[in-house]
Amino acid sequence: MAQVNPFSALGRVVSTSMDARSKGEVAADAEIGAAASKQLLEDKGAEWAGVTVLVFQRHVVLAGAVKTADVKKRVEELLRKDRRIKSLANELMVGNVGSLARDTALEAQINAALTAASGVSSVNMRWCATGGHVVLMGVAQSAREASLAQVKVREVSGVKSLKSYLRVVAHKK
Known part of the structure; x- marks a missing residue:
């Protein structure tokens, strides 16, 4: 079963006015995530217990x-x-x-750091921590925002490494 982190899920319940995605893209991402979870559960689900599927603008x-x-x-x-x-x-x-409790706590700290960072729109980002190793993905509106988000994640106590899949995409108005 895919891990569900209540803290990162809570952070995603934000007004879509700041979301870089269209309503159609949001729906497509939700469908891709649901289909991936269903597929993994149906295919010997116990082996997938530690898998997190991060989806943003159909990039996984x-x-x-x-x-x-x-x-x-x-x-x-x-x-x-x-x-x-x-x-x-x-x-x-x-x-x-990793440890689910430690990883969940680290993800909550990352959520707090990115949410509090002026110049970072964390609603357009997804992250997962595993044993202190963090994967960050989504979009930033500029190279500066992407860089700032990465700096903020690295500053969080307990982060051992960061692999970033942030793409720079101008916000649709």
Whole structure:
């Protein structure tokens, strides 16, 4: 089963007025995320317990941890079948590398840091922490915003590394 982080989910319940996506893109992202979760649950779900599927504007990043390299490969193969996905990056870690409680707390700290950062629209970003290793994805309105978001994440105590998949895309008006 895919992990559900109540803190990061809560942070996403924000007015769509700041969201860089159209209503159609929001719906497509929700459909892709739901389909991915369903597909993983139907395909020997217990092996996917540590998988988080981050989706923004039909770009997907797999984050979290799985037990073996074969499972990592299988998760990617399953999701690559969805033709709605524009790009897919597999950042799944192999092994028992995280603690759900610590990772959830770290994600809450990242949420607080990005939400409080002037010049960062965190509503357009997604993140996952696994054993202190953070994956950040989504869009920034400028290279400066992307850089600032990465700096803010790295400043959070407990972050060991950061892999960023932020894309710079001007906000649609």
